Amino acid sequence: AQKVTQAQTEISVVEKEDVTLDCVYETRDTTYYLFWYKQPPSGELVFLIRRNSFDEQNEISGRYSWNFQKSTSSFNFTITASQVVDSAVYFCALSRNYGQNFVFGPGTRLSVLP
Amino acid sequence: GAVVSQHPSRVICKSGTSVKIECRSLDFQATTMFWYRQFPKQSLMLMATSNEGSKATYEQGVEKDKFLINHASLTLSTLTVTSAHPEDSSFYICSASWAQTNEQFFGPGTRLTVL
Numbered sequence: 358a359q360k361v362t363q364a365q366t367e368i369s370v371v372e373k374e375d376v377t378l379d380c381v382y383e384t385r386d387t388t389y390y391l392f393w394y395k396q397p398p399s400g401e402l403v404f405l406i407r408r409n410s411f412d413e414q415n416e417i418s419g420r421y422s423w424n425f426q427k428s429t430s431s432f433n434f435t436i437t438a439s440q441v442v443d444s445a446v447y448f449c450a451l452s453r454n455y456g457q458n459f460v461f462g463p464g465t466r467l468s469v470l471p
Numbered sequence: 472g473a474v475v476s477q478h479p480s481r482v483i484c485k486s487g488t489s490v491k492i493e494c495r496s497l498d499f500q501a502t503t504m505f506w507y508r509q510f511p512k513q514s515l516m517l518m519a520t521s522n523e524g525s526k527a528t529y530e531q532g533v534e535k536d537k538f539l540i541n542h543a544s545l546t547l548s549t550l551t552v553t554s555a556h557p558e559d560s561s562f563y564i565c566s567a568s569w570a571q572t573n574e575q576f577f578g579p580g581t582r583l584t585v586l
Contacts, residue, residue, distance in 0.1 A: 394577075399579075400509075400562055400564075400579070400580045400582065401577075401579040401580060402564065402577045402580075404577075448514065448515070452575075454573075456502075456503060456568040456573030456574075456575065458505050458517045458520055459505075459507075459515070459517070459566075459575070460517075461514045461515045461516075462514065463513070463514045464513075464514050
């Protein structure tokens with residue numbers, strides 16, 4: 358069975374602080390895909406990143422970076438110099454294969470205070 | 472880019488009525504569409520998977536007679552909540568899998584409130 362755990366239910370930081378959102382996953386598949394989505398108050402999911410299980414390179418996109426550690430089944434997400442607009446719920450998700458349904462983690466609610 | 476729309480974005484209905492939610496892939500063909508439900512302050516849970524031209528596959532615990540899914544074309548899937556009750560109030564999100572690449576795209580969601 359597949360499972361995604363996001364241990365942090367809520368995080369509050371002050372603007373310009375760095376923050377890391379944790380994601381730990383469970384799967385028996387050797388091929389799988391990991392995702393991060395942002396869900397602002399409007400509800401629409403905003404795609405942030407996709408990683409397949411064979412690509413363990415870390416990625417940086419502007420203020421966002423991701424650390425994929427297969428050895429610990431983790432796919433953590435760091436926001437550098439956080440901004441108020443980063444306030445949202447962030448979901449980590451796992452997919453068995455391209456085109457298959459997602460298993461979402463419980464989400465982490467991030468509040469960035471001015 | 473690939474766009475998935477949902478209609479309506481918000482709906483309020485009386486208990487006992489039926490509500491239909493549409494999910495459309497606007498610029499691509501989707502062989503598979505997924506329906507998720509999200510209760511307040513909770514995560515998204517898969518309700519069902521629909522493939523064009525065949526019956527939907529429902530997740531355990533989801534009543535197929537209550538949540539009717541029709542995937543009549545490669546660009547449209549509908550979810551009908553029959554005899555809605557207040558406990559069905561939720562945020563319903565669909566996603567569509569692009570036939571060419573299997574990449575998935577999410578719709579903006581439909582917020583259903585049953586009074």
